[in-house]
Amino acid sequence: MSSPPSASASSSPPPCPKKMITLRSSDGATFEIEETAALQSKTLENMIHENCASTLIPVPNITGEVLARVVEFCSKHAEAGVDDESLGAWDEEFVAVDHTTLFDYIRAANFLEIPTLLDLGCQTVADMIKGKTPDEIKKTFKITTACTPEEEEEVRGENQWAFE
Amino acid sequence: MASFKSIIQDVKDEIGNISRKGFDHVKFGYGLRSRSHRVVQDSSVVVDALKQSCWASMPPELLRDVLMRIEKSESTWPPRKNVVACAGVCRNWREIMKEIVKTPEVSGKLTFPISLKQPGPRDSLLQCYIKRNRSNQTYYLYLSLDQALNEDGKFLLAARKLRRPTCTDYIISLNPDDMSKGSSTYIGKLRSNFLGTKFTAFDAQPPSAGSRVMKSRSTRLVNFKQVSPKVPAGNYPAVHISYELNVLGSRGPRRMQCVLDAIPASSIEPGGVAPTQTEFMSSTLDTFPSFSFFRSKSTRVENLESGRPMSAPKDGMLVLKNKSPRWHEQLQCWCLNFHGRVTVASVKNFQLVASPEQGVAGTEHENVILQFGKVGKDVFTMDYQYPISAFQSFAICLSSFDTRIACE
Numbered sequence: 001m002s003s004p005p006s007a008s009a010s011s012s013p014p015p016c017p018k019k020m021i022t023l024r025s026s027d028g029a030t031f032e033i034e035e036t037a038a039l040q041s042k043t044l045e046n047m048i049h050e051n052c053a054s055t056l057i058p059v060p061n062i063t064g065e066v067l068a069r070v071v072e073f074c075s076k077h078a079e080a081g082v083d084d085e086s087l088g089a090w091d092e093e094f095v096a097v098d099h100t101t102l103f104d105y106i107r108a109a110n111f112l113e114i115p116t117l118l119d120l121g122c123q124t125v126a127d128m129i130k131g132k133t134p135d136e137i138k139k140t141f142k143i144t145t146a147c148t149p150e151e152e153e154e155v156r157g158e159n160q161w162a163f164e
Numbered sequence: 165m166a167s168f169k170s171i172i173q174d175v176k177d178e179i180g181n182i183s184r185k186g187f188d189h190v191k192f193g194y195g196l197r198s199r200s201h202r203v204v205q206d207s208s209v210v211v212d213a214l215k216q217s218c219w220a221s222m223p224p225e226l227l228r229d230v231l232m233r234i235e236k237s238e239s240t241w242p243p244r245k246n247v248v249a250c251a252g253v254c255r256n257w258r259e260i261m262k263e264i265v266k267t268p269e270v271s272g273k274l275t276f277p278i279s280l281k282q283p284g285p286r287d288s289l290l291q292c293y294i295k296r297n298r299s300n301q302t303y304y305l306y307l308s309l310d311q312a313l314n315e316d317g318k319f320l321l322a323a324r325k326l327r328r329p330t331c332t333d334y335i336i337s338l339n340p341d342d343m344s345k346g347s348s349t350y351i352g353k354l355r356s357n358f359l360g361t362k363f364t365a366f367d368a369q370p371p372s373a374g375s376r377v378m379k380s381r382s383t384r385l386v387n388f389k390q391v392s393p394k395v396p397a398g399n400y401p402a403v404h405i406s407y408e409l410n411v412l413g414s415r416g417p418r419r420m421q422c423v424l425d426a427i428p429a430s431s432i433e434p435g436g437v438a439p440t441q442t443e444f445m446s447s448t449l450d451t452f453p454s455f456s457f458f459r460s461k462s463t464r465v466e467n468l469e470s471g472r473p474m475s476a477p478k479d480g481m482l483v484l485k486n487k488s489p490r491w492h493e494q495l496q497c498w499c500l501n502f503h504g505r506v507t508v509a510s511v512k513n514f515q516l517v518a519s520p521e522q523g524v525a526g527t528e529h530e531n532v533i534l535q536f537g538k539v540g541k542d543v544f545t546m547d548y549q550y551p552i553s554a555f556q557s558f559a560i561c562l563s564s565f566d567t568r569i570a571c572e
Binding site: 110126129131141153154159 | 223226234244245248255256258339348
């Protein structure tokens, strides 16, 4: 996003370029992100302030695929002039992904400490859980822990009462 | 920073005692489901499959975040069933959810069935209603879902009347379709004497029942003492109710007294506490604490201060009496202010307040702990608060149906 050109473009200095940070994913892919967008991540914010000279930040436990999307998210949320409604719609689109990917976003948001993305991700998961029985939840999240017969009985009784 | 090693450890912790084989099955069962066509480098394929495919490896603080959101947003019934559903997914989810959910005393909300055995909210009445079904001699207790007196409620308990040669029993259960005493849904019963003047409510569990550590396989440190040997589901006296005519005989309102065996009189004083059951005990458990006190990191400590047995003679039991109605000269009847919650006059209607200290002459306590009254042909409201529970309240109200003292 550059500022509109002034009337006397030939004589005024060129607009300052936005400071870009380069992130490198676990699998070696690199992504550019504006510093203002990167600051939405508390982790990146700390790294930027600690390491002013270098603009290449390794992000070792996030893959390129996920990091690309995270960069997209932060950039979108750093954009000026986006109204709440359209941002909300954009966010909804963003999390309309399979569980695996959603979980990746949440893990990435947790590691990079991006409150907006973490909030969005966790709320999406919460909304996925609502309205499901314990068995349906287990299926959705592929939870296969064993239960004793007593535990099963207790849960069954509890849920029979709750869904009464 | 979650390294590969720590992720494995997290997964192991989460899954618990699932075998290595089982774990591998989990890992390979999903395959890779990449949303995009972008190339994922070969060297990271195995790592990604592990990290991406397994919700069970969600860091505990994130799982907790998700469960807290659900508990907060599903605050009323019927949506609150989602909180119960989450607690039924696996041990880990259960532990977290049970820790997040507060007792009715604190939150004013009923969540798990055990809430029905716990003291009601302090400072406000929990509004319920009872429906009587004369054809099958059954009474149904519901939580009111809105302020209006319409019949839209969450089912809580059912009681079925059983006439016996020398007494009457009301069997109280969590499941209206299963009213047998041997069932896991059996909560307790109310028994009347032959004359219908005295009643005893029995709890299937003792007052201090419940210890998270006995059911949970968690490795959190807890303090507990094993005191008693195996105790079967029994009958523990919880409330003693008696009815008498007042001095005006059957022309005046009857007098009611309830003695709560397990609730100390001090519970209603500033700083007082009442016992809080935390779990339903399965009769297959080997040990059972009857007079010990349990503290686990995940249980809110509501019991009496450590060291004192439940019904120490020094600290007397809580006694409730019905509030004296006042004679309304113009209307020519006895009146109690039910604040709109009771709309049909009936001798069954009552308000219970704490009885003044024995030997101390003083005015009646003002704070209504239990209120019961008719609003329709077979519909009655029941409002209760700390220190009594929904179960105790229901039992007391049932006695009001049954007693023949001063009936029209």
